[in-house]
Amino acid sequence: MESMSSYKAHVEKYGTPISDAQFKTLRSYAESENIRMSGFKDFVGDIETIKLVIDDIAEIARDFPKILDGKEGIILELDYNLGSDFATTMFGHIIHLNGGYFADVDEMQEEYADGVAKRRFVKGTDWRAIARHETGHVVANLYHINPMEIARAIRAGKSRARILEDLEDDLSLYSAEYEDGREIISECFSAFYSKTGNPFAEEYVALCKEVVGNEVI
Numbered sequence: 001m002e003s004m005s006s007y008k009a010h011v012e013k014y015g016t017p018i019s020d021a022q023f024k025t026l027r028s029y030a031e032s033e034n035i036r037m038s039g040f041k042d043f044v045g046d047i048e049t050i051k052l053v054i055d056d057i058a059e060i061a062r063d064f065p066k067i068l069d070g071k072e073g074i075i076l077e078l079d080y081n082l083g084s085d086f087a088t089t090m091f092g093h094i095i096h097l098n099g100g101y102f103a104d105v106d107e108m109q110e111e112y113a114d115g116v117a118k119r120r121f122v123k124g125t126d127w128r129a130i131a132r133h134e135t136g137h138v139v140a141n142l143y144h145i146n147p148m149e150i151a152r153a154i155r156a157g158k159s160r161a162r163i164l165e166d167l168e169d170d171l172s173l174y175s176a177e178y179e180d181g182r183e184i185i186s187e188c189f190s191a192f193y194s195k196t197g198n199p200f201a202e203e204y205v206a207l208c209k210e211v212v213g214n215e216v217i
């Protein structure tokens with residue numbers, strides 16, 4: 001239970017959290033998709049925003065069912081200590097959403113669009129891509145997919161360095177930010193499930209579905 005003083009500090013900084021009734025509505029919406037939640041009693045935004053996040057995760061789970069299957073399924077956690085990150089996936093199946101950003105969709109969209117304009121995120125995506133991106137990490141974690149290996153299968157004969165260099169133009173700057181390629185799968189999921197028609201992402205997600213279906217990886 002939260003102490004009164006920390007509750008007051010929270011309200012002063014972020015506003016009044018959602019009502020018990022709203023929280024219960026949101027929780028049962030999540031449960032209907034098998035998504036567990038944590039920290040959302042402190043949520044100060046519109047629960048419709050989080051319902052969209054749930055819908056987006058559920059859509060991906062139709063292709064990769066393990067992400068919402070049993071104990072290892074996705075847990076959505078609201079976190080007010082993520083700094084400037086929109087969201088992060090720290091552990092295998094726990095997606096942390098930044099409570100500060102998700103409190104105000106318009107502001108979040110403005111920030112995200114700035115990232116798209118700077119080519120940091122995939123062209124044609126919007127804030128909805130944030131959860132799709134994180135879900136890509138969970139798919140990699142739970143299915144033991146090595147994001148760089150999938151990219152190498154598509155860009156056969158090219159070095160890792162060359163693949164990353166090309167992806168800065170073909171996908172997003174963020175997809176090439178880590179040498180091990182960990183952001184390739186998440187940026188491909190962001191692009192594919194946001195229906196941007198990005199050619200690399202189309203091929204990449206198709207191959208992920210194939211390897212998962214065949215249980216090769």
Ligand SMILES: [Zn+2]
Nearest residue numbers: 133137183186
């Ligand atoms: Zn990421």
